[in-house]
Amino acid sequence: xxxxxxYHSAIAxxxxxxxxxxxxxxxxxxxxxxxxxxxxxxxxxxxxxxGMVTYSAEQNPEIExxxxxGIDELTHFSMVHHGGGAACGVVAVACQAIYSxxxxxxxxxRAFNERSWHRFGAGVxxxxxxxxxxxxxxxxxxxxxxxTPASWVAMFATRYMHEYGATTEDFGRVSVVDRDFAxxxxxxxxxxxxxxxxxxxxxxxxxxxxxxxxxxxETDGAQALLVTTAERAKDLKQKPAVIASAAQGVAEDQxxxxxxxxxxxxxxxxxxxxxxxLYETSGLxxxxxxxxxxxxxxxxxxxxxxxxxxxxxxxxxxxxIRDGHxxxxxxxxxxxxxxxxxxxxxxxxxxxAEGVRQIRGTSVNQIDNVDNVLATAxxxxxxxxxxxxxxx
Amino acid sequence: xxxxMTDEQKEAFVAKLRKEVxxxxxxxxxxxxxxxxxxxxxxxxxxxxxxxxxxxxxxxxGPHSEIVAxxxxxxxxxxxGNVPRVNDPQDPASGVYAKLDEAGYVGVVATxxxxxxxxxxxxxxxxxxxxxLVDVSExxxxxxxxxxxxxxxxxxxxxxxxxxxxxxxxxxxxRPGTGRTASTxxxxxxxxxxxxxxxxxxNQDTDFFWQGSRVGxxxxxxxxxxxxxxxxxxxxxxxxGSTDMGYVTASGKGALYSYVVSHHPRVPSFDYPLNIGLVExxxxxxxxxxxxxxxxxxxxxxxxxxxxHMQTHEDVSIPVFRPARAPRNPSTLTPxxxxxxxxxxxxxxxxxxxxxxSTAIASRDYQDVHHxxxxxxxxxxxxxxxxxxxxxxxxxxxxxxxxGPDAVFKNLKIxxxxxxxxxxxxxxxxxxxxxxxxDGEDIVEVSFRGQNSRGPHVTGTVELALARK
Numbered sequence: 001x002x003x004x005x006x007y008h009s010a011i012a013x014x015x016x017x018x019x020x021x022x023x024x025x026x027x028x029x030x031x032x033x034x035x036x037x038x039x040x041x042x043x044x045x046x047x048x049x050x051g052m053v054t055y056s057a058e059q060n061p062e063i064e065x066x067x068x069x070g071i072d073e074l075t076h077f078s079m080v081h082h083g084g085g086a087a088c089g090v091v092a093v094a095c096q097a098i099y100s101x102x103x104x105x106x107x108x109x110r111a112f113n114e115r116s117w118h119r120f121g122a123g124v125x126x127x128x129x130x131x132x133x134x135x136x137x138x139x140x141x142x143x144x145x146x147x148t149p150a151s152w153v154a155m156f157a158t159r160y161m162h163e164y165g166a167t168t169e170d171f172g173r174v175s176v177v178d179r180d181f182a183x184x185x186x187x188x189x190x191x192x193x194x195x196x197x198x199x200x201x202x203x204x205x206x207x208x209x210x211x212x213x214x215x216x217x218e219t220d221g222a223q224a225l226l227v228t229t230a231e232r233a234k235d236l237k238q239k240p241a242v243i244a245s246a247a248q249g250v251a252e253d254q255x256x257x258x259x260x261x262x263x264x265x266x267x268x269x270x271x272x273x274x275x276x277x278l279y280e281t282s283g284l285x286x287x288x289x290x291x292x293x294x295x296x297x298x299x300x301x302x303x304x305x306x307x308x309x310x311x312x313x314x315x316x317x318x319x320x321i322r323d324g325h326x327x328x329x330x331x332x333x334x335x336x337x338x339x340x341x342x343x344x345x346x347x348x349x350x351x352x353a354e355g356v357r358q359i360r361g362t363s364v365n366q367i368d369n370v371d372n373v374l375a376t377a378x379x380x381x382x383x384x385x386x387x388x389x390x391x392x
Numbered sequence: 393x394x395x396x397m398t399d400e401q402k403e404a405f406v407a408k409l410r411k412e413v414x415x416x417x418x419x420x421x422x423x424x425x426x427x428x429x430x431x432x433x434x435x436x437x438x439x440x441x442x443x444x445x446x447x448x449x450x451x452x453x454g455p456h457s458e459i460v461a462x463x464x465x466x467x468x469x470x471x472x473g474n475v476p477r478v479n480d481p482q483d484p485a486s487g488v489y490a491k492l493d494e495a496g497y498v499g500v501v502a503t504x505x506x507x508x509x510x511x512x513x514x515x516x517x518x519x520x521x522x523x524x525l526v527d528v529s530e531x532x533x534x535x536x537x538x539x540x541x542x543x544x545x546x547x548x549x550x551x552x553x554x555x556x557x558x559x560x561x562x563x564x565x566x567r568p569g570t571g572r573t574a575s576t577x578x579x580x581x582x583x584x585x586x587x588x589x590x591x592x593x594x595n596q597d598t599d600f601f602w603q604g605s606r607v608g609x610x611x612x613x614x615x616x617x618x619x620x621x622x623x624x625x626x627x628x629x630x631x632x633g634s635t636d637m638g639y640v641t642a643s644g645k646g647a648l649y650s651y652v653v654s655h656h657p658r659v660p661s662f663d664y665p666l667n668i669g670l671v672e673x674x675x676x677x678x679x680x681x682x683x684x685x686x687x688x689x690x691x692x693x694x695x696x697x698x699x700x701h702m703q704t705h706e707d708v709s710i711p712v713f714r715p716a717r718a719p720r721n722p723s724t725l726t727p728x729x730x731x732x733x734x735x736x737x738x739x740x741x742x743x744x745x746x747x748x749x750s751t752a753i754a755s756r757d758y759q760d761v762h763h764x765x766x767x768x769x770x771x772x773x774x775x776x777x778x779x780x781x782x783x784x785x786x787x788x789x790x791x792x793x794x795x796g797p798d799a800v801f802k803n804l805k806i807x808x809x810x811x812x813x814x815x816x817x818x819x820x821x822x823x824x825x826x827x828x829x830x831d832g833e834d835i836v837e838v839s840f841r842g843q844n845s846r847g848p849h850v851t852g853t854v855e856l857a858l859a860r861k
Contacts, residue, residue, distance in 0.1 A: 137624065
């Protein structure tokens with residue numbers, strides 16, 4: 001496996017709508033606004049776009065977005081499976097399309113009214129029960145009331161705590177870091193509203209061991225990324241964020257959010273598979289990464305991600321976090337936009353945009369001397385990750 | 393005079409009830425001496441397998457050197473049996489009960505029983521009990537109804553005049569239909585029709601599992617070629633590639649691998665907080681399920697569990713788990729092996745109608761509310777319910793299964809709360825709350841609780857003497 005497209009493409013433009021709790025607009029309207037903004041950011045006329053990649057749970061078909069953008073021809077269009085787990089996967093597929101020559105400029109986007117219309121947090125309680133495998137798989141959990149993403153993740157969290165001695169305070173420290181960065185990000189929902197660990201510990205249970213402040217927001221909004229070759233990106237308006245590598249992963253006995261049947265459930269082997277690919281194909285290692293966007297739909301799974309990427313040993317993420325390494329002056333500041341707990345939940349894509357800003361040097365919480373940024377996608381599902389680098 | 397009384401009338405009524413407080417009734421002699429058949433019947437119905445009660449060889453090696461009766465049987469020996477009750481006009485307690493019946497307080501439940509054991513009863517001991525009226529309370533509003541608590545104390549002597557034990561006993565005599573609105577446990581919307589749980593969907597690959605659960609079997613897919621087990625089921629063996637798939641019926645024994653306690657959002661089909669577990673079966677595979685009959689704070693990774701099948705739809709049952717009954721401790725704990733704060737293993741007691749009826753009869757309690765559903769309903773109960781001697785007997789069994797056969801009960805004090813109705817489950821829990829030396833004996837105090845779906849049925853304490861090695 002070589003991922004020939006390492007360092008070949010770059011993110012040349014980013015665009016988003018305001019992140020709100022009740023947009024009062026259609027998701028389609030927001031999708032179009034975000035895509036246009038990404039093109040404007042790059043200084044590229046939208047009609048030049050000839051590829052579009054989005055990911056499952058997207059309800060705004062690329063053909064309608066293209067029609068609204070005035071794009072006449074698309075030569076690559078694809079839908080990557082598994083929701084938030086595909087946040088970096090869309091970029092990987094865009095890279096593949098560009099490297100193969102199937103497309104020159106590819107828009108990746110996510111748009112939804114995930115707070116005011118369809119709340120993911122409600123889970124699958126109303127899921128119709130068909131006989132297809134995708135529906136039958138819910139029979140092993142829904143009849144027992146395990147119906148929400150929070151509950152699916154909580155099952156991993158309890159076991160992780162049991163095996164490694166992590167506590168809900170360690171989860172809370174992730175939340176405190178996110179909210180600290182959000183507090184200084186005017187674009188974040190929780191701008192100027194930091195929390196303390198005590199606030200976290202006092203927040204109500206959602207699904208033990210997860211409290212309210214361990215759970216990401218639900219957001220109305222849209223985010224788009226424009227991907228092209230690193231060469232073409234040089235001719236556009238912004239400093240390119242070179243995609244050093246981008247990879248997807250499914251590991252042994254994978255299930256959707258409920259891979260509970262493996263020998264051990266304290267790691268995230270599909271994320272380990274992504275890490276292996278990224279490091280092997282980029283030539284980079286954990287030591288080369290100055291800041292990271294660690295997917296934070298729920299705080300507990302931030303810990304094993306740090307382990308899978310080698311920022312600390314297995315079971316030691318709690319110590320890494322207790323030592324303050326995720327915060328502003330730490331070894332690895334994470335989610336400098338405030339993450340999905342603090343800024344907004346745009347299914348991971350807003351985090352990748354923050355990664356781009358860290359490469360450009362334009363983040364409101366800019367980290368010094370950033371050479372490489374890691375971004376990860378939704379955990380417990382089939383997942384993906386990417387590395388962004390300074391242009392060479 | 394079942395109409396509502398004025399305050400003055402109430403005062404006069406209580407004064408009348410209290411006239412005999414302090415006096416004792418006629419001694420009542422047991423119909424039979426302590427005997428093996430009654431002991432055996434008690435042990436069978438309570439599932440108490442302590443050999444000191446039934447096995448002469450084991451008993452001869454034990455602390456009493458011969459067969460003894462289970463201590464909790466103390467007041468069973470002098471129960472009248474299934475013969476018409478004759479109110480003894482000399483007996484002050486009977487007199488109070490009669491006055492209360494007359495005044496409309498016809499409902500009766502026992503609320504407290506406190507046994508003190510001076511020595512264990514041996515075959516041939518012939519007991520006489522003498523009841524003293526100790527107290528009659530003011531009128532009280534209780535969950536069951538408006539009523540009076542009547543407290544008695546009974547001293548037990550054998551045929552030689554040996555003082556073998558005593559019992560402090562309290563009952564509530566109440567007016568049926570005057571209780572606070574019955575709480576049904578949980579915090580579900582009262583009265584609202586509860587929608588069924590999400591119905592499992594199935595296809596040709598998974599049907600065997602749900603067919604099994606319907607008939608009380610937990611079936612795990614097994615490769616018929618290489619024997620590999622997997623859950624959830626697939627269409628092809630990931631180990632050997634065979635498509636020849638069958639199943640094994642699992643024992644239902646497992647351990648808690650992980651768990652969550654769900655609070656939000658609330659799906660109307662479930663009670664919250666909701667215990668959801670990931671159980672590892674002894675066969676090696678895991679499954680998501682509910683952990684029933686235990687509080688969220690009693691969940692512990694590794695705890696032993698036992699499957700049962702919960703019917704959720706007319707044609708669907710799902711496998712769920714409750715704490716497994718710990719095996720009886722065949723040796724006996726020494727004082728050194730016990731520390732204050734030690735927790736006893738949880739013990740579920742499924743409340744079958746058979747258990748409730750057979751234990752009532754084994755304790756010679758023929759009150760109709762314990763075996764006759766029609767009469768129980770007529771007296772304001774939802775169903776037949778467990779009698780207090782059984783609550784004592786099961787509590788004692790729970791403690792003795794943990795402490796071992798040679799532990800000597802010095803006393804057993806229980807207080808009843810939510811009734812034990814059929815088809816529920818009572819889960820016993822307990823912890824060591826004190827340890828001391830008294831008259832050269834090492835005494836350990838255990839506090840315990842038996843909780844059903846409505847709340848605590850029984851709470852109590854027991855003091856045990858444990859022998860050093």
